[in-house]
Amino acid sequence: MIKVGIIGFGYMGQFHLNKMKQFDDVKAVCAFDNDESKLKDAKDAGLEAYDTLEKFIEQELDLVIIATPNQWHAQYAIACMQSGSHVLCEKPATMSVKELDEVIACSEETGKFFTVHQQRRFDSDYRAICEVINKGTIGNVTTIESRVLGERGVCFGWRAEPEYGGGMLYDWGVHLIDQILMLYPGEQVVSVNARILSILTPKVDDFFEITMMLSNGVCGKVIVGTFALQKLPRWFVFGDRGTMKLDNLCSTEGGIARIKGDVEGFDSVVGQKVIGPSRTMAPLKPEYLETIAVPEQENMDMEFWNNIVAAVKGEAVPYVTTEQIRRQMLIVEKAFEASKTNQTIKTSI
Ligand SMILES: NC(=O)c1ccc[n+]([C@@H]2O[C@H](COP(=O)([O-])OP(=O)(O)OC[C@H]3O[C@@H](n4cnc5c(N)ncnc54)[C@H](O)[C@@H]3O)[C@@H](O)[C@H]2O)c1
Structure with a gap:
């Protein structure tokens, strides 16, 4: 026992x-x-x-x-x-x-x-994003936006106090940073830029945007805000053959659209009246496009704990290693520094 x-x-x-x-x-x-x-x-x-x-x-x-x-x-x-x-x-x-x-x-x-x-590695939204990116479904990925927005404005209780480690970067931030790092475990973070603000909670951060540039050229952006009364997607991923978005913290609401495999270039029809005379920003002809279902994800709610039990028995190593956590904490520290100095910090993390 x-x-x-x-x-x-x-x-x-x-x-x-x-x-x-x-x-x-x-x-x-x-x-x-x-x-x-x-x-x-x-x-x-x-x-x-x-x-x-x-x-x-x-x-x-x-x-x-x-x-x-x-x-x-x-x-x-x-x-x-x-x-x-x-x-x-x-x-x-x-x-x-x-x-x-x-x-x-x-x-x-x-x-x-x-x-x-760090159980959010097993969330269905994140696993769907990993599957689509890793399979190349939307081509080469350029930017990943990972965002969590709330409506209630302030952080409550000990989360509003700096001496207890309050604030959203130590809260949702470490999950979102961990997810980006685990998407590309072999890549380094080569720079960190951040804006970390206290908008409605006086003593701790309740809004931040952090941009991590990876050594493969992918840009990972994590954004958290406690006060946003309009919706933006939880995930938005730009690829060079398609785009993916997930609206919520689950894999079922969202979509993937991509250029059909045999389409080489883009047409140059002039856009509809509503956007004025633009070719680049005009909608693509529907026949060039295909929509793809977001891949279904099995329920992995017990995965983290199954591993913990196996690790205590000596039958496995914990999924979340100290090396991974150390990288994550280094990013957190660089983000605070980047925000304070208003500079992009070169890193090799
Ligand atoms: N992994 C996740 O998804 C996730 C989600 C929520 C919270 N958390 C983390 O879990 C931790 C607890 O958060 P919570 O939401 O359960 O908070 P909570 O306030 O509900 O619970 C904290 C408990 O710790 C007790 N406590 C406070 N100071 C103590 C001390 N010095 N010694 C012993 N007990 C003490 C409090 O009385 C309380 O019972 C935090 O580190 C938080 O970041 C993780």
Whole structure:
């Protein structure tokens, strides 16, 4: 039986508890939280509940889940690995590359793994994008726009406080950066440009645009805003034979259009009245075009956790490696620097 402890019994702590319930050989045994009401929730769920880290790490645990606000991740991860547990940490792994390096050193010293919950690698929208790009369905890709927009404006609770690691770059940002990096694992990021703003949340970022240029010439743009009352697609991908978009965080709403295989060039009919006399920007003749269904994706909701269980048993390595997380955190730091200095930063990440 794999014994698991949970630090931070809030939204994500309980999300992981529900995932664990799918396995006969995994048992959540205890939780540590600094909020009385969350300790009661843990007891109600049948767990031992502790109000200090010291009491929690005295327990013999195979795996600890860290699901607290972000600034506690590094120190709790180190304490848990030193006490003999593997660690699955919520994203962002840490608040800085420096902290992450200390965590990685501890993992190497103790032989315990440290991995991060980057489960959005298994989301159906992302897998559909990967499949279309990797198969060359829309030709050579030039730009990938990955965007998440909300309507409620401000960040809430600890997410609005810099000392807890609040703000959207540490939140959605690390998922979207991870997805771009994992699309092209063999390519380097050669430059980073960013605009990171606090529009409605005073102390942390609630809007950002980050542009990553990859060594293969692809431009990855990630955009997050908490306040947008009109819709833009979740994904928009420009290829040199076609275009793909997905409207939402799922693979079913969107489309792919491309030039038919036997069409060599483009006609030069002058555009319709509505756009005035333009050839380049006029609509393409419909007979030149084909639309392609977005490829269906199987449900992979348990994929991340299946791998974690196999990794604890020593039967697999965690999907999310410390090298991958380190690249992601380097991009986060370069993005903050680029935004602050209003410069594009050359990188080899
Ligand atoms: N992977 C994902 O898709 C995803 C989604 C949401 C949140 N997250 C991450 O999960 C983590 C938790 O987010 P959440 O939405 O569950 O927050 P939450 O506020 O619902 O839960 C946080 C819990 O941590 C407890 N806590 C706070 N400080 C603590 C401390 N010093 N020691 C012990 N417990 C403490 C709180 O009492 C609370 O129960 C964050 O790192 C966040 O970025 C990841």
